[in-house]
Amino acid sequence: MAPRSAPTARRLRIGIELRRLRERAGMTAAEAARELGTTQAQMSNIEANRFGISAERVQTLAHIYCCTDQPLVDALAAMAADRTRGWWEEYREAMPSPLLDLAEMEHHATALRVAQVINIPGLLQTPEHARALFREAVTTLRPHEIEHRVSHRVKRQAVLFRDRPVPYTAIVHEAALRMQFGGRDVARAQLSHLAEISHAPHVTLRVIPFDGTSFPTAGQGLDYAYGPVTALDTAQLDTTHGSEFIDAAGQLETYRLVLDRMEQVALAPGASRDLIHRISKDT
Template sequence: MATRSAPTARRQRIGAELRRLRERAGMTAAESARALGTTQAQISNIEANRFGVSAERVRTLAHMYDCTDQRLVDALADMAAERTRGWWEEYRDSLPPRLLDLAEMEHHAVSLRVAQVINIPGLLQTPEHARALFREVVPALRQHEIEYRVSHRIKRQAVLHGDRRVPYTALVHEAALRMQFGGREVAKAQLEHLVRAGEEPNVTIRVIPFDGTSFPTSGHGVDYAHGPVPALDTVQLDTTHGIEVVDAGGQLEKYRLVLDRMESVTLGPEASRELVHRLVHDM
């Protein structure tokens, strides 16, 4: 069994879920090892994803832990069996690993739901808008680093327009629509792009207006990716110090509620589109 170097967040999730199943079954790593006929170190390495784990081993461990959620077991086994390298791997030596994890999360999501208060969601940005944002990163990025990030961000958008067309809901505050990153022309082109994106059948854009009621948020972007089963949902938070990944059950429930409450104060899709049209007209 080969040691796995720098596993992605998705592959680390397999080990984390196996650990949760073991703990839920009330078994220690040592007890699990004895039942499986292996060493405690191997169980720990599987759970930490230092070793790869086969789909068959995933099913064996889940059975041993009396897991009755067959959909969860099947989903974990499918994740373990997957060996295809995604397009994002070409950026592995050029971008922070968390950006690659974000692309991988979006690629495998059953549906996506995001919320942004200050910025246009990344999957809805034009190259010029994205480039303007990356020019403001602190510490400053070099030009080739900016171009790598712009290229990566635009390629991520294939989940909306490619063969799969993942269902996507974006909750965007009016403040984000009025920001003019890159200047008036770039901002106007971005809003026009937003209108066109909202016409796609799998894309829903809902605006939180300035005159709306209060809602829970820290101002950070929230990307909620629905997995094949709710237990495999993932949240990525876009904070000032980088991307944070959230996948514990209680945290997932919290962010589902946060997004529900944010959506409850949005305009409907048609009214949102009309608001964006007015902003374009006023520029």
């Protein structure tokens, strides 16, 4: 079987979790390979997800490792069995892989929580606002590249409008609401869209005002995707050098705490909507 040229972050996660199960069992890769009846090289390929792995083999390895966390094992097996290609794959040759991994992460999430200080969360952006952001990006994008990214961003938003939309909580600082990317008309339309979508039963939008008493974050954008089990949660950070995906249990716990604290200092949804309306009138 030919190796995968670029397995997605979600498929790589299967191998990462299997390696963690092996290490918790106190087994080396060579020992695990012998128990599975394969070679150490093949075990390395399994843990790197170079060739993929079947749901049955996931269950077998979990048995070898004496893993008693059956919900985690079942979730990993389901991930291994899912070979469908998502809509984001059509952008594989046109856009950086981390953006495709983000779309895949959102698509499979059981719930999403995001926090933004300067930018409106991507799933809540209007096409005009997104287009203005890409035009002003640090990396110069050509017109057709901008349109690819706008199209991709709009398609990502389908998770909020499908038959079973993902529960979505966005914590946005007032600073992001007052930025006028694309000019006043674009900014007003963006604020109007935020106010409208905040009425959706599965969307919770909360604003941290300028006069807040604390600010429990370093200011970088954060997307937190809940998995079928807590161990399969994923956090994605916006950094100057690009997206960074986090899956270590201790770090995930820290980011959940950060989001909890940000919600505590943010306005309630109704008060947040009122503030959005006031800013819109001032824009």
